[in-house]
Amino acid sequence: MAALRRYQTVVSDSALWEGFPFRSGDVVLSPPAKCGTTWMQMLCALLIFDDTEFGRPLTEISPWFDATTYDTAATLAMLESQQHRRFIKTHTPLDGLPFHEDVTYICVGRDPRDVMLSFENATANIHPDAIPAGGLDPEVAQPPAPEPIDRFWLWADSDLVNDTTSFGVTLANLVNHVRTFWERRDEPQVALFHYADLKADLPGELRRLARVLSIEISDERITELAAAATFDHMRGRADELAPGVDHKLWRSNENFFRSGTSGQWRGLLDSAALDRYHRRVAELAPPDLAEWLHRP
Template identity: 75%
Template sequence: MTGLRRYRTVVSDSALWAGFRFRDGDVVISTPPKCGTTWMQMLCALLIFDSAELPRPLTEISPWLDATTYDTEAVIAGLESQRHRRFVKTHTPLDGLPFEAGVTYVCVGRDPRDAMLSFEHATANIHPDAIAAGGLDQHDGPPPAEDPLERFREWADAEFTPESAWFGVSLANLVHHVRTFWDRRDSPQVVLFHYADLKADLPGQLGRLATALSIDIARQRLEELATAATFDRMRNRADELAPGVDANLWRSNKDFFRSGTSGQWRDLLDHATIEHYQRRVAELAPPDLAEWLHRGRLR
């Protein structure tokens, strides 16, 4: 782990990757929170098992390896016992992960404004018992503002930090996470997807993933498998697919899959806040990355 940046929050620690032994063919799914992590896990599962029926809940097949809320030794032992191709979840950026030959690193980007609102809905859905059990009610710092516009501005203005007493969620951290992949997007081991592209052409993006993972699959089969990863299908299987179901994390597993839509920020943000946001993005990201984050369509 020498030379890697260490990322720590109240629920994760990237140093836990030191205990994991990679295999040729492993897939690491590394996304900012609420940018399509579970969606990408499902797409990997569909291709690797060539089936919409999973042998176990998704969170057990594809665990969050560096989460501190789980028994890390048990998680790693479970991954060691897997005989199928492994795909592992993390919210650690690429500069905090061991970069191993033969491993594919997948990132999903999303319009940061949508990610921020989705995160707010997700935190409101966390069960109070899970908050207390995980120590999530013990985080330092001032409480979030009651005004949603003020919370948005606080999120936009927060500085990047690899260590956070809460979840490390800010515009700066999201842009930094994606940029660690963007700057290495020409590597054959690095693959970038965008939430909007997945929504626009799920079979086509599933085909992109198959190519990246060197999985030979017919177009007709891609179409069939992609139907299992639509929002409604995944929401109907929430007890099997939502993260944290084994720990009773959510008030409602179905509400983890809240809407799957984009652009809801337009109903919240006024003109001044949008301009403020745009200036902040320009400070954090080069123009090509900023355009891709908001529009997708990687060329």
């Protein structure tokens, strides 16, 4: 078995997965940041519990296992105590995760330009008290340039970032993450979803997820459960569903679900900027993956 690639950021370390005691049927949810992780956690919870009420915060049911901002031993004990089918959050690419034939690995892709803008909104919403001990470099905790277009190019032109001084959110990191799933998407335990498809046909994608998880469910029940996972409905339950509510991570839990829309980048990038952006994408992704990521 090939050695796992180690991924580190200011808030996570994939080395924590080594020796993890998997169970048959476990689900590992591994989208890049701001690509719909919480949305996919919600969809898994709806299917696994066949209920819209969970009785405790989603972040406790589906913890971010390799987050260094949590007590790993406590997270592991909580997972070991769970009697239901486990679905575990991470932002580690597939080549950094132990791979087991009886575990399902799910990734969600999104138009990278929307990811960049969503991440900016998220960082502006982080509560000052939630900054990790020792603080962050000011260029990590705050926008690194005064103009939005300058910040966009810093994000787009940065190479792979794999260290403990940043959040690791760059175009190169996003493409690398999705590519590790893209290259294994035909394997039965690997599933790749797209944010745009979730927006366009949430019941259909929930039905597809049920098939991935081998869960039998009626079309009528799919419709009922999907209604609980619309963006507006989740925003209304932000205190239960937003990540990090147990750590008081956000200034506003509702603002974590700020808009969920796509295409806001159109107000930022003119035709020349788009040409430059697509040249950069071509350096990072094969044409089929680039086309898939940017699907309307």
